[in-house]
Amino acid sequence: MSKKPRTAITPTREENFPEWYQQVIKSADMAENSPVRGCMIIKPYGYALWENMQRIFDDMIKKAEVKNTYFPLLIPLSFLAKEAEHVDGFAKECAVVTHHRLEADEDGGLKPAGKLEEPYVIRPTSETIIGDAMARWIQSYRDLPLKLNQWANVMRWEMRTRLFLRTSEFLWQEGHNAFETAEEAREDSLKMLEAYRHFAEDYLALPVITGEKTVDERFPGAIATYTIEAMMQDGKALQAGTSHDLGQNFAKSIGIKFQGRDGNEEFAHTTSWGISTRLIGGMIMTHADDDGMIMPPKVAPHQVVILPVVKDDPDAIYEHCEKLKENLEVLGARVYLDKREMRTPDKMWDAVKKGIPLRVEIGAREMEAGQLTHVRRDLGRESKTTCAAEEFLLNVQGILDDIQSCIYNKAKAFMEERITDVSTLDDVHKHFADGKLGFVRIDVSCLEEDALEPIMKEHSLTTRCMPFADDGKMVLIGKAY
RNA sequence: CGGAGCGUAGCGCAGUCUGGUAGCGCACCUGUUUUGGGAACAGGGGGUCGGGGGUUCGAAUCCCUCCGCUCCGACCA
Structure with a gap:
């Protein structure tokens, strides 16, 4: 196992x-x-x-x-x-337009004609x-x-x-x-x-x-x-x-x-x-994580997805969910009610992979009880909560804000943990030779040293920037996209 | 633009070495049973095997040539 x-x-x-x-x-x-x-x-x-x-x-x-x-x-x-x-x-990356017309070529295809005097x-x-x-x-x-x-x-x-x-x-x-x-x-x-x-x-x-x-x-x-x-x-x-x-x-x-x-x-x-x-x-x-995208709520195409858990009578649940959707929209939320003819688990995974910040599930039992179940994409199954629908409406904006700040804080901590202060070029070399991740921060004077270039080349590094936070006295070095 | 790998059904792949009827899994469609966590069974549809040319009685398979994708470098938002 x-x-x-x-x-x-x-x-x-x-x-x-x-x-x-x-x-x-x-x-x-x-x-x-x-x-x-x-x-x-x-x-x-x-x-x-x-x-x-x-x-x-x-x-x-x-x-x-x-x-x-x-x-x-x-x-x-x-x-x-x-x-x-x-x-x-x-110059090296320009596409150039040299002609303004097509005409039939010998093989029944088309070829450019009408050469421009000055290319664009x-x-x-x-x-x-x-x-x-x-x-x-x-x-x-x-x-x-x-x-x-x-x-x-x-x-x-x-x-x-x-x-x-x-x-x-x-x-x-x-x-x-x-x-x-x-x-x-x-x-x-x-x-x-x-x-x-x-x-x-x-x-x-x-x-x-x-x-x-x-x-x-x-x-x-x-x-x-x-x-x-x-x-x-x-x-x-x-x-x-x-x-x-x-x-x-x-x-x-x-x-x-x-x-x-x-x-x-x-x-x-x-x-x-x-x-x-x-x-x-x-x-x-x-x-994103190993289950797919995680959208920041403030720009997410859908902030909330509603999954009706359909049994015998879909119409009643759908109608109930439509109302919930309207109530959420009044609060300013972007909502997607997933009424597609698919199995619920498949819809759930679809919402997970699309990174919809908040998933709401409503089955017959919950509808009767005026409740719903919601799950945060960033925290996963652990965050599954069942509560009164009214309570959810009161809290939804707060939950979305919390997701927004949670994913930001997580990313910020990740970044900060991976910025390493070093004092010599040898430290730079060792850092990346050891397979460590992230950026190294070093005094800008190192840019003048001849030994810099071979190290940068060996580990395919570039200078990222001289942070304002260090008054331009330091430079960050790392691998880049 | 150099090096390596790859291109076969919507997706992921086998088949290529050794030429001989186009396959598998998932997805899709129909039906039945299911349904609070990636369903089961049965039946079914879908491919000029990236394009073009060649060798051959016969090419996904061999040869030539384009095109595209991925990874590693160089270049860059």
């Missing part, structure tokens, strides 16, 4: 983390691979999650007086070429085309600040892709702000990073470390890149959001000029900032 308990996901995290990750997505029915290489199909349940994330973050940036816009998918090649570092950074690239990011518009829209300091955002898809031709974490096409928001002074731009990039921290920690329950990227990890063309770094359950880092202080680099190369208060012509100071569908991958690798 040494048989281990059956898990809903095989393999388990311990057995094979990357494969487990794929299976969680498949089992939760969030996304799948598409016929197009490296591009995913986000399925309804996964997209509902993204929509919740979008809505919340969109509200946040509107409060910061950012206006939404939409810019073209295609960017003239010459635009991208304007900022030298930017080209270097993105499919946007890998939009600094250049938005900058071009800003250059026309901004004349005087009175036009500043100008804060624009777009929710869009971008394409980066990736060598190796993984659903949500790294796909050739992905969805994101990209914010692009322009300011009169360097100080305002710097403050803005920090402010948007703080918005990301707030969003990640307080809505997605993802504990993050805020900090500045080292020079070699900077966005191409930026003078500073700030990041929120999260730690996955395998101890690897995930860059979960970034904001960039672009200084005057883009303004100078694109020509974003304005007449200043003293009448002289000046270049604007710009920032850009983005978060993407990658955050979904981050939530999976942070919260």
Whole structure:
């Protein structure tokens, strides 16, 4: 009887983390691979999650007086070429549109025709085309600040892709702000990073470390890149959001000029900032367990699933559950009443794998007694509670809040336990050579040492960030996605 | 883009070495009995074996060539 308990996901995290990750997505029915290489199909349940994330973050940036816009998918090649570092950074991963027509070929197929005079690239990011518009829209300091955002898809031709974490096409928001002074731009990039921290920690329950990227990890063309770094359950880092202080680099190369208060012509100071569908991958690798996804209540597509335990007379139970659903919705909860013609255990496991935070079960006995049974996804069977329906309605919001903070605290403890302070490069080497997980924290001066590079290479490490908490005196090093 | 593995029913796989009628488990459909925790029995549907080309009387199987996926590296949100 040494048989281990059956898990809903095989393999388990311990057995094979990357494969487990794929299976969680498949089992939760969030996304799948598409016929197009490296591009995913986000399925309804996964997209509902993204929509919740979008809505919340969109509200946040509107409060910061950012206006939404939409810019073209295609960017003239010459635009991208304007900022030298930017080209270097993105050239290798650009998809290029060279033709605008198809015509029949000799074999009865189709071939591209109508060669374009100037090719377009499919946007890998939009600094250049938005900058071009800003250059026309901004004349005087009175036009500043100008804060624009777009929710869009971008394409980066990736060598190796993984659903949500790294796909050739992905969805994101990209914010692009322009300011009169360097100080305002710097403050803005920090402010948007703080918005990301707030969003990640307080809505997605993802504990993050805020900090500045080292020079070699900077966005191409930026003078500073700030990041929120999260730690996955395998101890690897995930860059979960970034904001960039672009200084005057883009303004100078694109020509974003304005007449200043003293009448002289000046270049604007710009920032850009983005978060993407990658955050979904981050939530999976942070919260999910060997039974599948665990959704943070604040963004969960369904916060509560109601499972009617049907015997002889389904109609009576269904009607009873419909009423409960309405009562919960009045309280603001997102509720799914599962009336599918399936066996109850199958529905239960489906809810488990989808990570619905709270499961409610109602059978004939409970209906008679005005009771219900509820189970928390994060705590499992142990948390099974039977109580009066009225009592549940009073408590439901509190339970959801508790799930939200429990999964956050669990992830935070996990991360903190796996950040190790070390004092020498030799310690760094030993840490990872011993197969230990997580990040090491070491004095930034180590970045100057020649001995660093071989160690980083040997263990495939990268610098994650110089945490604000350490005033930029320390640097975190770890493996990363 | 280098190295390794893989592609056969919706999913997971066997069959490939040694060419000879397309298989298994789960899922699905029908029926019966079940139902507070991944049901049982019976019957049934579903595949140009990733695409193209070649060798052969005959190819999932051998050869060539594309395409895709996974893992490890390099690159990156």
